[in-house]
Amino acid sequence: MTNIFALLTAFSIGISIFPVLIKIFTKFNYSDSPGGRKIHLNEVPSMGGIAFFIAALLSILIWNWPLSPLSYRFLIGGILLVFFVGLRDDMVELRASRKLLGQLIAVIMVVVAADIRIKDLHGFLGIGELPLMISYGFSAFVLLALTNAFNLIDGLDGLAGTMAVIVFSCLGLWFMYHGLESLAVLSFTFLGGVLAFLVFNWHPAKIFMGDTGSLTLGFTMGALIIAFMEHNALLPENSSPWRFESIFSMGVALMMFPLYDMARVFFRRIKRGKGPMTPDKSHVHHFLMRMGLKHNQVSLILGGLQLLFIAIAIGMKNYSDHLVLPLISILALSLGFWLDTVAVKNVKKKVSKLPRVLEVSPKKTLDKSKIDIDLKKITDSKVNMN
Template identity: 65%
Template sequence: MFFFLAALTAFSVGMISMPILIKILRKAKIGDNPGGRKIHTSFIPSMGGVGFFVASLVAMSIWAWQFPLPDIRYLLGAIAIMFIVGLRDDLIEMKASQKIVGQLIAVLLVVVASDIRIKDLHGFLGFHELPLWFSYSFSAFVLLALTNAFNLIDGLDGLAGTMAMLVFGFLGTWFLVQGLESYAVLSFTFLGGILAFLMFNWHPAKIFMGDTGSLLLGFTQGALIIAFMEYNATLPEDGFLQFEPVFTSGIVLMLYPLYDMARVFTRRLSQGKGPMTPDKSHVHHFLMRMGLKHNQVALMLGALQLSFILLIFVMADVSDHIALPIVSALALFLGYRLDKITVKYVKRKVHKQPRILDMKSRASRKHAQVSLDAEKLKSSKINLN
């Protein structure tokens, strides 16, 4: 009941504060203007992350004191730092190097101070306990990758919020079942805040989350996923909701952002571009080219993400050596089919459209017809008075 009330509190605070935030941001003209790679057609306030961060903070301050918070105090501090990094980038754009330094501070606070890290590969690829230096380095890399992968998918109304809702819902339930109450209350308060944000971010969006929100959500999900993987690995084999494929279960929770990032980076590098060069090669851009609307794309990708999460329940007793190749092959196959279908659809659409010369010919005939009609009108005996 406490966790439901925590989520409900965050949702209520978010619903009350979001319209106020939208009004303030509109007056301050802080947001995204249309044009360039932007899909929207009018000015939309950004920095919606402020709304669900405040909502989660208020809910945590009311309900979380009943649980042993000292074990996540450094995580909470790191989340606050990542929020400030995103806020600073939305207000005054930061250099890539400055942003990475800010993210590294938050990451090290989680990996080193909070000791939320990947400590053991549990026999995957023949590796077991990792050396301390490698565990720190590898965990920091994974957390940075998860943070920025999620940041990259925030380009469509409701998409990032839908993905975050699925992850926080799963993690909150799992942590609660396993008795990890401090992690559970954190997950549920973020879930409530995200649900409130989605009420205003669903198409047509009234506000975007901005880097303030996407970096915050990506980082928080990444840290909780690493914690989930490590606690899951310590459960007995016959434990309730124990997943044998430790790494596959963690990867699946962020499968879409990771796949989209890998796909986009590969395409850009193959075209001789830098991996961070902005373009319209994301999965959601391809689906939009097929004529789908924002909400349809968000629901479709959300349903696919949910399907992979359910798949990990089916493969709960299978090792990573089997589960990871199956998940990877399925994701690659679906991506390949998407590319083929999209290209075929676009070619058909272009073929049906009139060519430029035909359009000019039609326009000239129409103009001649109008001129001819005007000449006939002048020579007619109709009384024009």
């Protein structure tokens, strides 16, 4: 029952804070302006991550803090640091290097101090237990990748919130089933906060989460996914119906859409000779919008595909990563290729029906013979020619 109360507490606090936050941000013009690669048409308040982070933090303090282990507090400390990095970036844009440095310090708090890290590959690619420093480095890379992959998909009303709800729900239920109370409460408090956010972020959005929210959510989910992988590995064989043999595949499936979208846009940008972090409109949700789909339709479609990959990973939980990981990876690439093909065809079809703006009719060609300029009148004119 603690988990349900934690979820309801976070949701109630969030649903109370958001209207106040929207009014304050609107009054002081803390808004995300349209234009450029932005696809919204009006000024919309940003930094909504403040509200659901406060909601989750207060719920944690009420329901779990006195019982939480020391490692759990280091995890909360890391999440808090990433929250402030995102908040600073929303208020005064940070350089990419400084933004990454702040994330790296938070990662060290989680990977080293909290000891939430990937310690063993369990025979995947023929690799067993990892040396300590390699474990630290690999875990830090994974956590940074998951954090920034989620940050990149926050470009559409309801999309990032929908993905977060799916991930926190799956992880929360798994932790709760296996008696990992602190991690379960953390998952459900953030789930409650994000559900409250979606009430105000569903199209047409009244507020955006900003980097304050997307970095915080990405980092929290990344840390919880690593914790899930390691706790799963500690379960004896056949001890639980929810023990995964293909644990890396499940970890990837939980964040399949953000990871695929990040790899896709990086590849396209590098191929065009641009930097991988150069902003553009090459994300999957941009392509779907060009097909004429609405914000909520795109969010539901991509959320449904995310659930499909999770369902496949659950259905094949007793198989090896050597089979499941290539399977879901090939499926993701195939779906992505098909989606690109359909999107391009639809865009070309729409363009072909539009009038040719630059086409000039011969009848409207300028008749130069009718132009009569008296040079003497111009030179004798009193107009100042300096």
